Amino acid sequence: MLNIYKNLFNKNELLNGNFGLEREALRVDSNGYISFKEHPSVLGDKIDNPYITTDFSESQVEMITPALSTLAEARDFLEVLYDIVSNEIEDEYLWPQSMPCDIPLDGNIPVANFGDGEEGKNATEYRQNLLEKYGGKKQLISGIHYNFSFKENIIEKLYSNLGEGKSYKQFKNEFYLKIARNYLRYRWLLIYLLGGTPVLHESYSDKCLKILQRISHESYTSKGVISIRNSECGYENKIDLFPSYSSVESHVKSIINFIDKGVIENSKELYSQVRLKSKDNKNLIESLLRDGVQYLEIRSIDINPFEKSGISIEDLRFIHLFVIYLSIKEENNYDLWQEEGLFNQRAIAKYGQDKIELKRDGNLVDKNEYALEILSEIERINKELSLGENDNIERIRNKVLSSSLTYANKITEKTKEEGYIKANMSLAKAYKDSAYQNRFKMVGFEDMELSTQILMKESIKRGITVDILDRKENFISLSKGNKKEYIKQATETSMDSYSTVLMMENKVVTKKVLKEHGIRVPLGEEFDSLDDAISSVKRFINTPVVIKPKSTNFGIGISIFPDGTRASDLIKAFEIAFENDVTVLIEEFIKGKEFRFLVIGDEVAGVLNRVPANVIGNGTMNIEELVEEKNKSYLRGKGYKTPLEKIKLDKHVDLFLSQRGLDTKYIPKVDEIVYLRENSNISTGGDSIDYTDTMPQRFKDIAVASARAVDAKICGVDLMIEDYTDKNSPYAIIELNFNPAIHIHSFPYKGVERKIAEKVLRLLGFVK
Amino acid sequence: MLNIYKNLFNKNELLNGNFGLEREALRVDSNGYISFKEHPSVLGDKIDNPYITTDFSESQVEMITPALSTLAEARDFLEVLYDIVSNEIEDEYLWPQSMPCDIPLDGNIPVANFGDGEEGKNATEYRQNLLEKYGGKKQLISGIHYNFSFKENIIEKLYSNLGEGKSYKQFKNEFYLKIARNYLRYRWLLIYLLGGTPVLHESYSDKCLKILQRISHESYTSKGVISIRNSECGYENKIDLFPSYSSVESHVKSIINFIDKGVIENSKELYSQVRLKSKDNKNLIESLLRDGVQYLEIRSIDINPFEKSGISIEDLRFIHLFVIYLSIKEENNYDLWQEEGLFNQRAIAKYGQDKIELKRDGNLVDKNEYALEILSEIERINKELSLGENDNIERIRNKVLSSSLTYANKITEKTKEEGYIKANMSLAKAYKDSAYQNRFKMVGFEDMELSTQILMKESIKRGITVDILDRKENFISLSKGNKKEYIKQATETSMDSYSTVLMMENKVVTKKVLKEHGIRVPLGEEFDSLDDAISSVKRFINTPVVIKPKSTNFGIGISIFPDGTRASDLIKAFEIAFENDVTVLIEEFIKGKEFRFLVIGDEVAGVLNRVPANVIGNGTMNIEELVEEKNKSYLRGKGYKTPLEKIKLDKHVDLFLSQRGLDTKYIPKVDEIVYLRENSNISTGGDSIDYTDTMPQRFKDIAVASARAVDAKICGVDLMIEDYTDKNSPYAIIELNFNPAIHIHSFPYKGVERKIAEKVLRLLGFVK
Structure with missing residues (x-):
């Protein structure tokens, strides 16, 4: 199998894939006590926000990335979701641990409310049942779910080499089933490497608590423990369940059997360490049979509290390497492989930091020896396929050799020093600061324009699906339900007609149209040749004028003479302007301060002045x-x-x-x-200074009227006002801009940060 | 006064102005008999088409230019109107003479029908009254009306130099009243120069006919006659009316007096040789008092049958020179100046080709002596103000000296040779040919894009007001009633949203969106660097591909390998493409013939194939x-x-x-x-070949679906079809164009000329 991979695929093909991450996190107050506030309404309807929702508890935020081509993108997106949530929960924090914070008794745990719709009622009722069955505390345990598939052309190429006599669906099912089985066999290694729940808070009173020792005034651990979450004290079914993984059909049969017997209510309640996923996961059983396995979901991963997003990129890269290994590793026919897998999981979870023995095909084997053997096989794959993960494997090997390097040990030590709540809250606070400092940008998308980043974040926050159509061009689509909008550079939308944009793009037309509507524009003339311009010069000597190219932007080629000047300067200015356009305007110079009025729909969303x-x-x-x-x-x-x-x-x-x-x-x-x-x-x-609240209404009305004159829904109106404090002051419209930046208003140097993106989404009809 | 002009104004300021021309023309059949068909409905509602309507008779088309800055523009516009009408009247012609064609008895003259609206009923009833009062034949006499004013800044400068103690309105009134009075004094000269109605058709039976001699089998003239139209046999009030011209108020009083006495029904019925006009000419009396004189209308001009548009540019330039002269020429206080003006008019009209004497301030003066005196004064003005009309004045002088050069004489001679009907019809037919050959363009606007010329002509035809906002950019507005649309390059309109245009502009986005909608696009990949592209080359060896820059147009930088090629050619093609854009696409090459489908709204308005x-x-x-x-x-x-x-x-x-x-x-x-x-x-x-009628519906449906996918209302869909005669043939969309040319469909090399502009106007809501 390794040789087939080597012959068929290059590094990029193997390292790209479809990666989606899910992460849960409890909202807590500054004392690390669980929040009783509602899920922020700005995050939209929990039922249909594909990015941010709640899990079991109203206070348990669930963040879900879309499927992305690289792990780096997936992890960045997870950080984006973190930043969004963190900045919307006001004085609350996101608990950085898989095991819960300070929590009340079961009866007081706030179960998520999904509203009064049918779907919402079912979701709430399901959680009530879980509460009764498993207790509320267990349901508060949070984790990271790792969803992945290979790019389809990988499977297709394998199929054309190995799939003889099988349907494509069958071949693909078998491919993922093998990975799932091997995952169950070798999952203990991931749990050892990523386990990060060695400590419990005292409020998590449980039978488990009794067997642990106190390590700070409010927390408990147990010697050698790696992951309470993956132990019997963690999130498990009431009884050990071993569904079949030999085929999709038999797997589905197992699940139906469990439901029939009343062990679980639905397929979602099967808390397996790896799940087969399909196209329609709300109707998983039907979809698995019809569409086959589309991807796998790995569910063993504890949140790494030392990472803001809960998992490091190196660990993610290792997981993918591990998955490639699982897809290659030949299976043997040992019968009790599922029971053994569970045994090893629990052993590692409870005693992983110690020198212990695990089981392999019924025989005992030293944990380290077993781990190193797997690693050396992974190393060979890495080398043969040139995957470039040598350093990462070395890091993992060291962690195997020295359990003091495990997250579990580090957390235990930190808890001993600072106490459980304090240790976690100091991390939570640092991450909240980081999220605040990231508020103007979207991590991982910094190559895009700030305005677009801001709009994308605002959309994601509200559960509007964002698709990037052309990244370099900042061209995205937003969709929700049946509604879809195409947007370039944040403010180029379907709300404005093309002729509106063309009018704004053309200074001569803009002026004509504004003048027709009784709006004051600087008087001026237009020249098509330098000779004509020069022959007119004497008329403009010593009068305040601006000379500018007709169509260029960004101030290039513009000369300003606020007090007028002599003929030779005017001629020079005309020469410069004609270097930038075939048509040049001379306009009266309007005294005063220039303000950018950002008009969105019928209102001025922001007023800004820029100073050098x-x-x-x-x-x-x-x-x-x-x-x-x-x-x-x-x-x-x-x-x-x-x-x-x-x-x-x-x-x-x-x-x-x-x-x-x-x-x-x-x-x-x-x-x-x-x-x-x-x-x-x-x-x-230069500095941007917000004047939105102090600007007299008259000038806002003029800005809106100017936008209306060209029928613009989004418009940057540049207004020169002689004395803006006097509402009767003379003014003139300098320019209308069809693609105004929004970030300058969203994050000015001085003044209130304006929620422009929200207004754009409202204009587009995504927000009421 | 001449010195004041000289000090204040340069040549351009004096030669520019606001010039509007009106011309009537009878519709006739190929035998020169008046048409009994209705005014073509495509020319819109007669009541509200500002460019083309009817005068007295249903068969008497009236063409009206807007006020334009130069005489050349006005005359070109008149030719445009001629072309439009000529091309819409099928096998009919426009009679090129002021005096009527072959006409029936009064009772059978088709009076214009203005429809059932209140305004329309009034218009029709007014014409019925005229028919009874003056007889139908007189009402069929056609002419040219010359409307003019100086640019406002001329009057303003004169006012600031001469207006002391007067209001601006009073000053301006007096300025135009002086011109009007002098016009009435010296109009005989214009009538001599421009008179062109020396001949009558026998069907114009009238008391006048009796005093004339027959010069061909069906026509009559009289020795020395210049302008029957300006004689007592022409279009005059029942009795000679001499309204006051001393002030606007007294002029208005005269008119009201005439109406009170029942001599005329309204101000329009005062058939004076020059009219004072104001802002609201439907309520002329009120508007004259309120707004003052805004412009003058000169009404003495006969149609020049040797000119397609009815008047030559040289004659127009002379009229303007004459008007400048009238504005400068000092007046004396001779009392009977109006009666003398009328006497001279009639003398010139009837005997102008002969050596006659006219009256000047009560004294007889030789016509030529009088004319040459005026010309020498005009010559001095031309020289002092550097107006550059020397040659034109020389031409006029020759015409004064030799009456054989008058239009009247030339017409008489031509009629003698060919007969009245034949002489005029041969001119009419030549003009109709010329109009047909002009059908793809708008005379005087040939610097603009053909597509825009076509759209403007179609709009004018239908009475939609066209304003050019930026000529070089082909940016116009169309308006009718309360509706106003802004259009660039004929197909860039408010119907398409900006995001729609941006989608079409971006090949990657276009393809993604089309694919999402299940429309076939060539498979392909995108590269951001030459290195990436080169490293992919081996995958494309010997497969049919196109390599092209992402965003450029017009085929620049595109390489096509219909049968595939070797690596080195592909690399070279990538290099060329990267010279034109930072992003380059490689796409599968689709076999077949490329067709341009022009989608407008929900239909394919034209299908075209281009051949080398x-x-x-x-x-x-x-x-x-x-x-x-x-x-x-x-x-x-x-x-x-x-x-x-x-x-x-x-x-x-x-x-x-x-x-x-x-x-x-x-x-x-x-x-x-x-x-x-x-x-x-x-x-x-290359040749353009129309396939609109032969293209299978399936491909038209695909083109419409493609436009809909990006929500485009106007879209040029480039479809590659392997075998267009087979409706099941493979196809692919090559490109969507947001600014498709319309002239290629309107005037193909082979096939039906498609009425695209009409469809654009329908889409815009101007046409039902």
Whole structure:
């Protein structure tokens, strides 16, 4: 089998796949006590949010990534979900452990409420039954579920080489069934490596508690324990169940049999360590028979509390390697393999840190010897298939050789030092801080525009399915139920017609249309040739004007003469503008401050003013030091990955300062503002300042009327206002933008962070 | 006054203005007999079509240009209206004369029917009253009305120099009243120069007929006559009316007085040679008092039958020069100036070709002496203001000196030779041919895209107001009633959302979305780097593929390997594609013929196939000669001004032919098709062939489904079909285009000319 893999596949084909992660986490207050608050309503309907829902308890958030092609993407997505939830639960935290936090007695555990719909009622009732059957505490145990399949073309190639005489469905079923069986045989190794539940809080009173020793004032452990969650004290069925894995049909028969006997209520209640999954998992039995096995779900993994998302990328990579191993490893015909697998699981779970013996085909074998044997086989696969995981295997080998390196041991030690609640809460608080600092971005998607990242996060939060159609182009689709919308760059949507966009794109047309609607625009003229422009110059001498290319953007080729100037300067400005476009405009210069009004639908969602890069003195630091200090903010970065850019001290700054008799060694007085450049672009370190609440309504009305004039639903209106504090001040519309950035309003340097993405989703009809 | 003009204005300011032309024309059959058919319904509702309506008679088309900045534009627009009407009246013609064609007795003249609306009923009833009062025949006399005003800033500058102590409205009224008075004084000169009605058809039986001599079997003239239309036999009030022109108020008072006395029914019935016009001409009296004079309407001009549009550009330029003269010329205080003006008008009209005397301030003066005096004053103005009309004035002077150069004389001579009906019909037929050859374009707007010209013409035809917002960008607005639409390049409209356009613009997204909708697209992959692409090459060796840049258009950077090729060619093709974009696609090559399906709304409006430049042999001509012959078609031009391009015999053709063992001297056999190039672009002389009626419905359905998948209302679907005659043939969508050209379907090389513009207007809701 290894040779077939080697001949057929390259590294990338084997390392890519479909990976989906699920992680549960309890919401807790700052004392590590379980939350009694409702699941945040902004996270949408639990029933139909595919990303964020609740598990057993109302306080038990479940985060579910979609199937992604690489493990790194899946893990990043899990972090995104963490960030989203963390930022929506206000002063609460996400408990970083699989075993519960401080919890009340069973009767007081808040069972998840799925609402009054039929589906919702069934979901709630099912949880009530579980509560009665297993007790509420066990149901609060959280974990990581690892869903995976190979890319279909892998299976197809294997089928065309090995599938003779079988249907494709049968072949594929057998392929995954083999992995499932081998997983059950060798799962003990994963439990050893990933086990992270050696400690219980005292509130988890249980028969198990009695056999453990107290290691801090409120917590208990047991010598050698790796994973209480995977032990008899963990989340198990009432009796040991061994469904058949020899074929999909016999497996389904086993499950139906268990249900018939009343051992379990439905297939979901079969708490096996690995599950066969199909296309329609709400009707798993039918779908398995009809569609066959589509992927496997590994359920043994404890949350790693030392990782914000609950699992490290190295561990994920090892799991995949392990799965490849399972798909290759030949099986023998030992009968009691399922019982042995369970025996080994429990042994490792309870005593894994110790030197123990496991069973192999009925014989006892030293745990380490067994583990090292598996690892050496994995190592060979890694080498033969050039999978590049040498270092990772070495790390795993060391963990096998030294149980002090296990997560279980590390947690035990940390608990001894700090106590259970404190140890976990200090991690939870650090992760919450990290989530807050990530609020403007979507981890793993930092190559996309911030505005798109923000919109995607907002959509995921609300259970709107996000698909990336063209990542470089920031082209996504959003869908929920029957509704589907295509969106580019966050604000280019179906809400605006093409002609609306074309009007905004064309400054001449924009001005004509605004003027027709009685909205003030700068007077101006248009020239198609430099000669024509030059022959008109005398009319504009000493009058305040702006000279600009007709269609370019970002301020390129624009010259401004606020106090007017002489003919030669005007000619020069025309020359520059004509370098950037075949048509050039000269317009009257409007005095005042320029504001960006972001119109969404019928309202102004944000008003912003941009000021040039600057520092404010404290009387002791010089400009250089003040810049360094200001640049420390995590909101400032490089290359548009953050809402603000770091200020760069370059020759432009030197020139600007020297023209004012200053240099970067100058120490500004207390509260003295020193500007460092002329232009106010965010890209050169400028600051964005929110004015949404202080801007007089009149100017907001003008902005909305301007957008309406071109029938724009999303529109960045640039308004020049002579004195914005005076609602009767003169003004003029400078430009309408059909693709306004939203991140500048969502995360300004100063002022309230505006929930723009929510407004876009409301406009699109996804949010009521 | 001349000095003030000289100091304040330059040539352009004086020569620009607001010019609007109106022209009436009778519809006739091929025998020059008046038409009894209804006004074509495609020309919309007569009541609200601002461009094309009827005057007195149902068969009397009235064409009205909007106010345009230059005389050339106004005259071109008049030709556009002529072309439109001419192409809609099937086998009828437009009579090129002011005096009527062959007409029936009064009772049988078809009076215009304006429908059953209140406004329509009033319009029809008014015409019935005129019929009774003046007789139907007089009402059939047609003419040219010349509406003009100076640009407002001219009047404003004059006001700030001369207007002291007066309101602006009063000043402006006085300015135009002076021109009106001087026009009435000197109108005889224009009548001499432009008079073109020296002949009457015998069916125009009238008291006038008796005093004329027969000059051909069916027509009559009178020695020396210039303009029967401007004589007592023309279109005059029942009695001579001399309303006051001393102020707007007194002028209005005169009109009300005439109405009170029952001499006329309303202000429209005052058939003065010049009219004061205002903003709301349906309520002229109120508007004149409220808004003042806005422009003047000169009504003396006979249609020039030697011009398709009825008036030459030189004559228009002279009229404007004449108006400038009238605005400058000081007035004297001779009391009977109105009576004298009418006397001179009638004298010129009846005897203008002869040496006659006119009256000036009560004294007789030789006509030529008087005319030359005026011309010398005009010449001085032309010189002082550098208006550049020297040649034109010289032309006019010659016409004054030699009455044989008058239109009147030329018409008389032509009529003598050919007869009245035949002479006029030969002109009418030539103009109809010209209109037909212009059908794909809009005269005067040839700098715009053909598709836009076609859409504008279709809109004007239907009375939809066209405004050009940005000419170079082909950006227009269409409006009718309260409805207004903005359109760029004919097919970029508000019907399509921006996200729809963005989807079509992005080949990757297009393919994903089409595939999701079950529509067949070529399989393919996308590469972001040349290295990645090259490392994939071995998978594509010897398979039919297309390699193309992701976003560029017009076939640039595309390589096609219909039979597959070796690695080195693929690498080369990738290199070429990456020169044109950062992302490159490789796609399976689909066999067959490529068709453009133009989807508008829910239907396929046209199906087209393009074939490379070619000639078809006749057994005698060589390729060079055949190309020359084919290029003679008026549908072929250069630089996209025509639906097809001329075939160029360049080195590409030489190479292509030599590869086939041919050269341009080769004489193809009868019906032998010789292709001249590989590519089928229209721009290199390719032919467009319409398949709309023969294409199986299945492929039309697929095209519509493809457009629907991206929610496009206007979409060019490029479909590759292996065998289009087989409705079950394999196919694939090659591309969706959001800005499909319409002219290629409207005017194909072979096949039916499709009425695409009409469908666009229907989609936009302008046409039911």
